[in-house]
Amino acid sequence: MAWDFSTEPEFAEQLDWVAEFCRTEVEPLDLVFPGAAYSRDPKAKALADPLKQQVKDRGLWALFLDHDLGGPGFGQLKLALLNEVLGRYRSAPVIFGTAAPDTGNMEMLAAYGTEAQKDRWLKPLMNQEIFSAYSMTEPQGGSDPNLFKTHATRDGDEWIINGEKWFTSAGFHADIIFVMCTNGMFVVPRETPGVKIMEFPAVHNHIRYENVRVPVDHLLGPEDGAKVLAQRRLGGGRIHHAMRTVAQVKLAFDMMCERALSRESHGKVIAEHQMVQEMIADSYAEINMLRLLVLWTAWTIDNTDTRRSRTQIATCKYTCAKVLRDVSYRALHIMGSLGTTDLTPLQAMWAGAPTMAIADGVDEVHKVTVARNVLKGYEPHPGVWPTEYIPAKRDEARKKYADLIAADPDLAAWADLAAKRGHGRVR
């Protein structure tokens, strides 16, 4: 199948607009009024809403959703190129309607919601009239869904949810929470009696669900379908994180190169020291390997679906954490003492690398997925020798020339000598 690397001129023009818009509008808002893009305060909204409107007017709002799911339907490859810009700026995903955790929750609603559920929750989520959170992880262990205990019991026209969740991002600010129960995925309005949000942690909330009653139509997708819905949700989320990581490491790289050309030490600019050059060269290679991996994965999703791209998505997940860790560390190191402060984005970026290796599933679990899936394409070799054991292969190949070798003593001597000396040139 052909894989085209070119970007259509119309979309390239959109990307140029996005880069300029982020530089001149989004970044200044972030620097002067941090958090304004997320806030419900009327003064903050008066600053952020006109920017969101500009994005809508350009047809770039909620770009992650396919056409059949209610979005503009640009596909993952274009989204990857867009996220390579947006990921540089803290508020850009909100200003463009592509911020987690709402994106994954909208994907679930779009794919599994009834028309009534979409009207009630998907449309206001898309318009950022309401915000959502996702409650899956439990205090006793997050990596293994078989350990989860939160359960819903049917009682007439209602479900009663009991359980405890841990690290529900932005749960405190959400209007609705998607709660993964052992027997289904439920939409729970945060104000429902029995939803108890603990004081700590502050951002990723610890929530107890105590006899929380929701009407039957708050079950999303089929009963017992929570794991399928979760996969759908997390598949998209993981590749989106990887797309934004490309933006982050490019930013780190730009800072690294600028600094390397700007400082002197021991008689030359530091860019002329070979160990600095090695850091630049390694970072350049790793960033581009990650970028191509992400684009290839996005292209595969566009041409198949997230389920059939699972191995690639999992590869993106742990690779982006590693590249973020290594490149941000090198950039921070080249920046010297300044890099250790919070006066540049580098310290936060580096501190974010371990988070990237845990959020949306720990790296180990994704590596297991990749290894298992990749191994399905292989079989053990039949005998004691591996397939590429040269003496055995040569014996087999010799059979092809048996008649020639039998007829020509010169060729026979050549073949015998090759067999004795191994692979090298013998004539």
Ligand SMILES: Cc1cc2nc3c(=O)[nH]c(=O)nc-3n(C[C@H](O)[C@H](O)[C@H](O)COP(=O)(O)OP(=O)(O)OC[C@H]3O[C@@H](n4cnc5c(N)ncnc54)[C@H](O)[C@@H]3O)c2cc1C
């Ligand atoms: C920033 C952030 C945001 C998050 N947001 C949400 C959210 O909105 N909603 C939500 O539900 N959850 C959220 N999470 C939680 C996240 O999904 C879990 O942290 C993750 O699944 C790991 O679970 P755990 O923290 O319980 O770690 P554990 O499962 O206890 O794992 C700890 C360690 O054990 C080892 N380990 C575990 N399993 C294996 C294995 N199979 N093979 C080898 N080693 C293994 C690994 O070293 C791993 O790092 C978020 C996490 C972060 C960091």
